[in-house]
Amino acid sequence: MHNIMVLNSKGGCGKTTIATSLACFFASNGYRTALMDFDPQQSSNRWLKIRSPEQPRIKVIDGVRSMAGVTRSWQLYSGNETEIVVMDTPAGVTGGKLVDLFHKADSILVPVMPSIIDLQAMEVFLGELGRLFKQGRHSKHIGVIVNRVRMRGKSYQAIEELMGKAGLPLVSVLRDSQNYSLAMESGLGISELTSGSSVKDKKHWVPILEWLFQNMPVKQQKLDLVQPSSGRWPSAVA
Ligand SMILES: Nc1ncnc2c1ncn2[C@@H]1O[C@H](COP(=O)(O)OP(=O)(O)OP(=O)(O)O)[C@@H](O)[C@H]1O
Ligand SMILES: [Mg+2]
Numbered sequence: 001m002h003n004i005m006v007l008n009s010k011g012g013c014g015k016t017t018i019a020t021s022l023a024c025f026f027a028s029n030g031y032r033t034a035l036m037d038f039d040p041q042q043s044s045n046r047w048l049k050i051r052s053p054e055q056p057r058i059k060v061i062d063g064v065r066s067m068a069g070v071t072r073s074w075q076l077y078s079g080n081e082t083e084i085v086v087m088d089t090p091a092g093v094t095g096g097k098l099v100d101l102f103h104k105a106d107s108i109l110v111p112v113m114p115s116i117i118d119l120q121a122m123e124v125f126l127g128e129l130g131r132l133f134k135q136g137r138h139s140k141h142i143g144v145i146v147n148r149v150r151m152r153g154k155s156y157q158a159i160e161e162l163m164g165k166a167g168l169p170l171v172s173v174l175r176d177s178q179n180y181s182l183a184m185e186s187g188l189g190i191s192e193l194t195s196g197s198s199v200k201d202k203k204h205w206v207p208i209l210e211w212l213f214q215n216m217p218v219k220q221q222k223l224d225l226v227q228p229s230s231g232r233w234p235s236a237v238a
Contacts (some may be wrong), residue, residue, distance in 0.1 A: 002216050003085045005105035009098070009125045010118055014111040014147040017042040017180050019088035022109075024189020025209060026084040027056035034082045038063035038101065039090035040186030051187030063087070085211065094128060102132050106140060108216045109208070111147040114155040119162070126166045141169035141215040145208065150176050172207040175200070 021036065027033040035058050037044040048060050059082065097238050102108070108155055110129070112122055121236040126144075133142055144163055149156060152173075163170055174180075179198045183190050 001082055002212075003087060003104060003106045004212060005087040005089060005101065005108045005109050006111065007089045007093065007101060007105070007129075008110050008112065008122075009091060009093050010112070010121055013118075014092075014145075014174070014180075015039075015044060015112050016047070016088050017184060018109065018111050018145065018147070019044055019086050020047050021088040021180075021183065021189035021191065021205070023058045023084075025191045025205065026057070027058045028057040028189075028191055029158070031084045031087065032081050033057075033084045034059040034061050034079075036061040036063045036085055036087045040064050041090065047184060047187055049187075050185075055188065059123045061085075083088070087152075094125075098128060099132065100127070102140075107212055108140065108142045109145055110142065110168070111145045112159055113148050114146055114153070114159055116155045117157065118182065119155070119158055120160070123162055125161060126168065142209075143169045143211055145171055146173045148176040149173050156179075156199055161218075169211070171211045172204050174204050177201050 004022060006015045006022070008015060016039070023027055023033050023035045026163070035044050035048060037060070042062075042064065045062065048058060059079070067094050087101075087105065092099060108129075109180055110126070112118070129142060132138065144159075146156065146159055160170065177197075177200075179190060179195070180219075182188075183193055190198060190205065193201075
């Protein structure tokens with residue numbers, strides 16, 4: 001099992017959008033996938049409720065509400081059969097909460113938006129995450145996705161510099177596209193959209209999936225990035 005967490009203390013940077021689309025990529029390609037929602041707002045869970053039962057199944061795990069008579073670890077247990085767990089997290093995660101979440105993940109994707117206003121908060125968060133990453137022995141991977149990019153201006157360059165300082169890789173850049181809100185409100189992921197305009201967006205996910213696969217044990221790698229078996233897979237590598 002591989003645990004993929006989408007994490008940033010900044011609100012509204014695209015955590016739920018990225019977590020739900022990631023879960024769809026894996027589910028559509030034959031992975032037994034679970035989506036674990038740690039956010040009290042439960043946006044991922046709500047998205048799953050509007051998802052058609054005809055779409056590839058994604059199991060839901062509520063990471064917030066306690067179930068009577070069940071231990072916390074049992075509640076978060078995704079089952080023996082689950083191969084990929086995608087974890088959506090809330091905004092405002094710092095300190096002990098961040099440590100707790102950090103230890104649950106194998107791969108961590110941090111969405112950041114190219115905004116000069118957010119830079120300082122981003123620097124603090126990436127610094128805190130970077131310190132955790134350097135502590136102790138673990139085999140975790142952390143990568144950054146720059147999300148909602150319209151043009152690669154000054155704020156984009158400032159993010160690149162910040163990541164250079166933090167020593168974190170830039171995994172992909174997702175453009176600002178209404179396809180993401182279209183997918184969210186239809187219970188779909190970006191890979192499940194069929195419109196011509198979504199082809200460009202799908203291509204931006206190829207480096208994200210490649211990066212995740214590099215971090216996974218070989219026996220867990222089922223997807224063939226070069227010869228996609230499913231029509232949902234991006235038709236070319238960006
Ligand atoms: N690449 C994108 N292009 C256009 N809109 C986007 C993109 N990514 C996210 N959005 C939109 O931005 C808004 C916030 O996204 P989302 O809910 O995924 O953020 P979040 O980090 O989960 O927020 P919160 O911290 O409140 O949980 C949503 O309306 C979503 O549709
Ligand atoms: Mg969210």
